[in-house]
Amino acid sequence: MRSMVVTAFGGPEVLRLEEGPGPALGPRSVRIEVHAAGVNFADSLLLRGRYQVRPRPPFVPGLEIAGVVQEVGAETRACRVGDRVLGVMRYGGYADEVVMPEENTYPLPPGMDFTTGAAFPVAYGTAHGALSWKAALATGETCLVLGAAGGVGLAGVEVAAAMGARVIAAAGSDEKLAICRAHGAVAGINYRTERVRGRLPELAPDGVDVVLDTVGGDAGDDALRRLAWDGRIVTVGFAAGRIPAFPANRLLLQNAAVHGLYWGEVAARDPGQVGDSLARLGQWYCDGQLRPRVAQVLPLGDAAHGIELLLSRAVSGKVVLDCRR
Numbered sequence: 001m002r003s004m005v006v007t008a009f010g011g012p013e014v015l016r017l018e019e020g021p022g023p024a025l026g027p028r029s030v031r032i033e034v035h036a037a038g039v040n041f042a043d044s045l046l047l048r049g050r051y052q053v054r055p056r057p058p059f060v061p062g063l064e065i066a067g068v069v070q071e072v073g074a075e076t077r078a079c080r081v082g083d084r085v086l087g088v089m090r091y092g093g094y095a096d097e098v099v100m101p102e103e104n105t106y107p108l109p110p111g112m113d114f115t116t117g118a119a120f121p122v123a124y125g126t127a128h129g130a131l132s133w134k135a136a137l138a139t140g141e142t143c144l145v146l147g148a149a150g151g152v153g154l155a156g157v158e159v160a161a162a163m164g165a166r167v168i169a170a171a172g173s174d175e176k177l178a179i180c181r182a183h184g185a186v187a188g189i190n191y192r193t194e195r196v197r198g199r200l201p202e203l204a205p206d207g208v209d210v211v212l213d214t215v216g217g218d219a220g221d222d223a224l225r226r227l228a229w230d231g232r233i234v235t236v237g238f239a240a241g242r243i244p245a246f247p248a249n250r251l252l253l254q255n256a257a258v259h260g261l262y263w264g265e266v267a268a269r270d271p272g273q274v275g276d277s278l279a280r281l282g283q284w285y286c287d288g289q290l291r292p293r294v295a296q297v298l299p300l301g302d303a304a305h306g307i308e309l310l311l312s313r314a315v316s317g318k319v320v321l322d323c324r325r
């Protein structure tokens with residue numbers, strides 16, 4: 001088994017490619033030949049020991065994989081050898097083989113390749129959880145997505161559009177906004193050249209019904225100021241580095257709500273809820289409503305470069321590791 005191991009807390013440079021025997025199979029676990037693994041911003045936090053989950057080195061990062069079931073434990077129920085699956089885990093995905101609980105695996109949607117599969121569960125699951133479970137986004141509502149060209153952000157643009165919303169994308173370059181438009185946004189705000197709160201009165205005169213916030217910082221603060229009556233903010237991440245504060249008086253004045261979502265923990269506590277969501281998303285994918293954008297595919301051994309690409313804000317969509325290379 002080959003895996004990318006975090007040897008000490010630090011930046012992407014701490015990752016080392018190591019080879020060794022695969023883990024033992026438990027009775028309710030499955031062994032998966034990993035074809036592809038998704039790279040997430042959260043991996044960079046995990047490497048530094050700054051994520052909600054804090055394994056001690058040595059450990060293998062990676063929250064999501066796509067591959068083929070090779071072996072099943074004696075007490076597994078549904079998985080069969082040869083099944084093409086997605087896997088969601090707290091960490092451990094940067095490897096060419098994983099052993100994981102059967103309950104955290106899900107069928108790869110029909111027609112979806114492994115690369116797309118590895119880009120799918122965290123980004124689309126988080127976006128759908130935020131917009132559906134938390135915000136109850138309704139057809140015809142206006143949805144502002146902050147960090148709209150990122151993994152979760154671009155998935156949020158597509159999911160909000162699939163739910164019938166009018167989507168405004170906010171991202172850090174005009175090129176990124178063009179990609180957001182191609183994935184369903186009807187308007188864009190480049191928050192490197194203008195303030196979100198300065199532009200929103202023109203784009204959404206009655207305010208924004210729902211905000212999907214993956215960046216925080218100034219954009220997160222601004223979104224709160226332009227919420228519609230009964231507006232909902234779902235806060236999922238702080239890629240910009242500053243956690244926004246939400247003054248309670250503003251929430252009161254707009255009859256508004258702020259929701260937090262920790263999708264990875266939902267996936268661990270309630271795999272069935274996530275399974276229902278991924279099944280819905282898989283159907284939308286099959287119907288052609290979702291078109292996951294994989295910006296770059298790198299060999300497993302180049303995982304550090306994949307994380308650097310995210311940290312340098314160079315990517316629109318997802319980076320995926322090819323774990324057979």
Ligand SMILES: NC(=O)c1ccc[n+]([C@@H]2O[C@H](COP(=O)([O-])OP(=O)(O)OC[C@H]3O[C@@H](n4cnc5c(N)ncnc54)[C@H](OP(=O)(O)O)[C@@H]3O)[C@@H](O)[C@H]2O)c1
Nearest residue numbers: 041147150151152171172236237238239240261262263313
């Ligand atoms: N709560 C949950 O369950 C959950 C689940 C998944 C992800 N997350 C969180 O959601 C956020 C996005 O995750 P992701 O995997 O979608 O990340 P990603 O693909 O790297 O996207 C992050 C986006 O944030 C923007 N950004 C703004 N300031 C940045 C900075 N200083 N450094 C890097 N990016 C910056 C970038 O776009 P611009 O250049 O256009 O600004 C980038 O597209 C992260 O904070 C992650 O931890 C939370």
